[in-house]
Amino acid sequence: MGASNETFSKREKEKARQKKKQDKQGKRDDRKANLTKGQSLDQMLAYVDENGNLSTTPPDPKGYKSVDQEEIVIGIAKREPELVEVVRRGTVTMFNSAKGFGFIRDQQNQQSVFVHQNELIDPIQENDRVTFEIKNTPKGASAVQVRKLVKTPN
Template identity: 55%
Template sequence: MAKSRETFNKKEKEKKRLKKKQDKDEKKVARKANTDKSGDLDDMIAYVDADGNITSTPPDPLKKRVVIAENIQIGVSRQEDIEPEDPTRKGTVTFFNSSKGYGFIKDQESQESIFVHLNGCIDSIQESDKVTFETERTPKGLSAIKVKILDKV
């Protein structure tokens, strides 16, 4: 006669597996017994009040506010168009290299240094000339265009 192949460890694993299955079946029966499907729709609905809190009471129809969809801002708000003041500025040429064709103008109002290229000049300019100019935004920053001489110093 052959020896039984069932070891103590195998018997214990089988007992645990059966116990787990029995517990699962008991929980399933308990869930079915406790489910209350007789609840009506009003019990399931939740409302949001004016402060954004979830409540079970419906909002008062007299306090209802009308929201216009166009007034809702999503993302970055639009910047209102600002009418540009006088686009021409005044300044002094602080540096100009005529061989390389570029230089810098110091703005009288903001005292910032603005790049100028020979292509943006209407008159030929030199250092310390008083000029009027307009600016344009370039990838590297502000650049002066339409540069005209006011008077020679």
């Protein structure tokens, strides 16, 4: 007599498949049995109260507040780059006239601020003392309205 072609693992896999199939059929039967047909629309509705919680009872119409559609803000307003109107003083630490940009060291907080040649009122060089205003840009602070301070003779 020959040995069976069915191994232990094949039998176990087949048992698992059969069990899975039976479980699936049982769940399908349960869903069909528990399905309540013929519910009215009112029984299927859910309401949201003033706190945002779901409830089965409709809200009290006496508590309604009228809202003007124009007052409703959707999203936020686009923020424009702010221009701070404070005139600052500083020293040009580096300026490359060929490339058209440089940096100014702010006297007040020793912060290095970017400056572009388009924002210059007077031509500047390294170590010049200047006045400027700071404009916040998407890339960071930038100096605008840059003017060279004239040295006063003593």
